Amino acid sequence: MVLADDIARVLFTEAQIQGRIRALAAQISRDYAGTAPLLVSVLKGALYFMADLSRAITLPITIDFMAITSYGDETASTGAVRLIKDLDEKITGRHVLLVEDIIDTGLTADYLLRTLRARDPTSLNICTLLDKTARRIVDTLPIQYRGFEIPDEFVVGYGLDHRQLYRNLPFIGVLKSEVVSAPR
Amino acid sequence: MADRKGQGDAVPTRPRFAHQSEAEFARLLDFYGIRWEYEPRSFPLQWDDHGRAVESFNPDFYLPEIDLYIELTTLKQNLVTKKNRKLRRLRELYPDIRVKIFYGRDYRSLLLKYGLAKPAVRSPSV
Numbered sequence: 001m002v003l004a005d006d007i008a009r010v011l012f013t014e015a016q017i018q019g020r021i022r023a024l025a026a027q028i029s030r031d032y033a034g035t036a037p038l039l040v041s042v043l044k045g046a047l048y049f050m051a052d053l054s055r056a057i058t059l060p061i062t063i064d065f066m067a068i069t070s071y072g073d074e075t076a077s078t079g080a081v082r083l084i085k086d087l088d089e090k091i092t093g094r095h096v097l098l099v100e101d102i103i104d105t106g107l108t109a110d111y112l113l114r115t116l117r118a119r120d121p122t123s124l125n126i127c128t129l130l131d132k133t134a135r136r137i138v139d140t141l142p143i144q145y146r147g148f149e150i151p152d153e154f155v156v157g158y159g160l161d162h163r164q165l166y167r168n169l170p171f172i173g174v175l176k177s178e179v180v181s182a183p184r
Numbered sequence: 185m186a187d188r189k190g191q192g193d194a195v196p197t198r199p200r201f202a203h204q205s206e207a208e209f210a211r212l213l214d215f216y217g218i219r220w221e222y223e224p225r226s227f228p229l230q231w232d233d234h235g236r237a238v239e240s241f242n243p244d245f246y247l248p249e250i251d252l253y254i255e256l257t258t259l260k261q262n263l264v265t266k267k268n269r270k271l272r273r274l275r276e277l278y279p280d281i282r283v284k285i286f287y288g289r290d291y292r293s294l295l296l297k298y299g300l301a302k303p304a305v306r307s308p309s310v
Binding site: 070071072079080081104105107108110111114134135136137138139140152154180181 | 211212213214215216217218247250252254284286289290293294296297298
């Protein structure tokens with residue numbers, strides 16, 4: 001099985017992604033100059049984005065990770081989001097930048113923001129690689145940095161998955177519809 | 185005037201949803217801790233000579249923390265056209281009301297995103 005065979009078309013090449021990340025990192029480095037922001041990312045989708053973005057930022061940053069259950073997960077039987085992994089760092093009085101792979105409905109990001117805000121950071125903003133606005137429900141998110149706006153299509157690669165696969169593709173592509181809707 | 189039928193997180197009993205898609209959407213909102221109200225308000229769109237409302241629009245959900253109304257529609261395209269016309273009229277008459285419509289394609293892709301889509305989902309007639 002070759003993962004790339006399931007891709008209908010490439011949306012962003014590896015070079016395009018890296019170029020955009022360098023631009024985002026330069027902007028973040030300027031905006032947060034004189035501070036030591038904490039980059040918080042959510043496992044697992046933002047793994048590669050966090051790795052590349054953080055290495056392109058020229059400030060003394062710290063990084064931390066969270067993991068939560070997702071609606072539709074087989075493990076999400078409680079009817080509410082469950083924190084699988086909390087932050088190791090305290091964020092009170094810190095400048096926090098939430099690093100997301102994609103913001104779609106905004107429900108996950110909104111939940112994370114509420115969780116983080118309750119801990120009194122000095123500032124809290126969002127940096128997302130992909131911004132898919134077509135199905136946005138929570139449209140009041142403080143998205144300070146966005147890599148690409150994308151159409152309402154099922155995208156995978158560069159951390160984004162379908163049934164936990166395709167994360168390791170170096171590009172971002174649209175998954176073939178027959179693959180998306182194939183029975184488990 | 186608001187016609188309150190159901191409210192997420194505020195009352196122990198669930199409202200009687202008109203369609204399965206609405207019940208699923210409410211579960212999604214509950215999962216992420218988003219407060220919602222079900223069909224809380226009716227917006228008159230046309231009146232007769234006596235000032236009685238003869239056409240109105242009742243968005244399915246209201247999200248008070250975001251101040252946003254959401255209408256789910258999984259109708260066939262010819263009926264969607266009628267709903268779009270009502271939505272345009274709503275925006276003319278109530279420009280300060282924020283309302284978003286989720287079409288069948290949006291809803292279907294939302295289910296796919298969460299791995300909930302079934303091979304043969306019957307389209308509800310909302």
